[in-house]
Amino acid sequence: xxxxxxxxRIELAGLKATFxxxxxxxxxxxxxxxIALSGDLGSGKTEFARAFIRALTDAEEEVPSPTFTLVxxxxxxxGEIWHFDLYRVRLPEEVLELGIEEAFHDAITLIEWPEKLGxxxxxxxxxxxxxxxxxxxxxxxxxSPHGSWVERLRESGHA
Numbered sequence: 001x002x003x004x005x006x007x008x009r010i011e012l013a014g015l016k017a018t019f020x021x022x023x024x025x026x027x028x029x030x031x032x033x034x035i036a037l038s039g040d041l042g043s044g045k046t047e048f049a050r051a052f053i054r055a056l057t058d059a060e061e062e063v064p065s066p067t068f069t070l071v072x073x074x075x076x077x078x079g080e081i082w083h084f085d086l087y088r089v090r091l092p093e094e095v096l097e098l099g100i101e102e103a104f105h106d107a108i109t110l111i112e113w114p115e116k117l118g119x120x121x122x123x124x125x126x127x128x129x130x131x132x133x134x135x136x137x138x139x140x141x142x143x144s145p146h147g148s149w150v151e152r153l154r155e156s157g158h159a
Contacts, residue, residue, distance in 0.1 A: 006150050049112065056081060125146055129141070
């Protein structure tokens with residue numbers, strides 16, 4: 001449901017609904033896109049990223065959380081996918097050493113804990129905030145599109 005401006009709130013009743021949203025967003029994504037996933041610990045960011053990556057690679061693709069490695073890369077059907085987990089990052093500059101600027105231009109980039117990037121977070125991104133609402137797997141997703149995402153979501157029927 002639209003919330004004003006361009007934000008969209010979606011109730012996700014269970015993991016299957018989270019996976020389906022991730023798959024729909026994955027199908028709309030293209031090289032150069034940044035999807036910023038925010039929410040508390042346990043809100044479903046990694047589950048969303050896992051479903052997104054599997055939609056563009058292989059349903060059986062092993063997708064570990066990059067909490068300790070900070071980044072994992074995958075060969076997707078239309079190019080590379082970089083999955084960052086910045087939970088352990090202290091300074092935004094630390095992320096530059098991981099090649100994130102290259103990913104912004106040459107890949108689809110998923111970022112958990114995007115606020116850790118500070119001024120380096122690109123403007124033309126799709127922000128997805130996940131909040132646990134009822135029970136362990138019921139969530140609300142708030143999509144905040146910027147740049148070309150505004151029109152893509154509108155055309156796809158998400159807005």
